[in-house]
Amino acid sequence: MEISEIMTEKVQAGSVPGTISSIYEILREENLSGVPIVKKQTGELAGIITRSDLIKNPDEDQVAMVMTRNPITAAPDEDVKSVVRKMINNNIRRIPITVDNMLVGIVTSSDITNKALWKIENNEPVEKYMVHNVPTVWDKTPLPVAYSISNFFNFKSVIALNDDSKASGILTETDFIHESRVVEEQTVHNSSVSTEGDKWTWNSQSVMYILKNKLKFSDKLVKDVYGDKLVSVTRKTSVKECANLLKKHNIEQVPVLNMSDEPIGLVRSSDLMRAMIE
Known part of the structure; x- marks a missing residue:
């Protein structure tokens, strides 16, 4: 399968020169986690910018000062597995697709999961791919404190626990962006x-x-931000079933719970990608 079969062709992109406020606007309105950056005059690819870049550099106002220059790219006719290897080897979750340095599409780890991986009959348990050390917070924790915990552990999400120490929700970078x-x-x-x-x-x-x-966050508590129903899996859930859940609910990650609904890990689209090449 070529990457052109699953890439997003209508790409939301920022530009240089440009301001960070314009990037925040795109991410919030389109519910994206990152965008390619093109040169305003020529349309050529100049870089890429993500939610993490914005959160880590709140004092910068210009896109050029925050974006990652010379990003890893792929050609439309590259094999999906080849692109997956690029993403895993470079620890990235999105790759611009270019022809002669002109942006023609983008592919993300969610695209890999939602458009390719879910079709594969992979019955391996997700415990093989899940992340074990995931920060947790009380669901009545103020949002700024939850962000500080996430930032301290250098993790892009936190799992919320109720008064009985059972998983009740999850907060992601997207939530922090929307509430800041x-x-x-x-x-x-x-x-x-x-x-x-x-x-x-x-x-x-x-x-x-x-x-x-x-960054200034709202005065909400964690439980005021995450959704009503938590989507989760167990350690024995198959890769195919987990990929289907991510696709069905349009999410990038799910907590892994034990039989007592206590969190024991997290599975992300970027983790499941490894199932395609291992």
């Missing part, structure tokens, strides 16, 4: 210089005002 905005914060720094003489003392003080952007 970039605000300007001013800090004041004082410095003083003293010169002493025999009969007098002269003091001077300089004040430096520093403006910096930061």
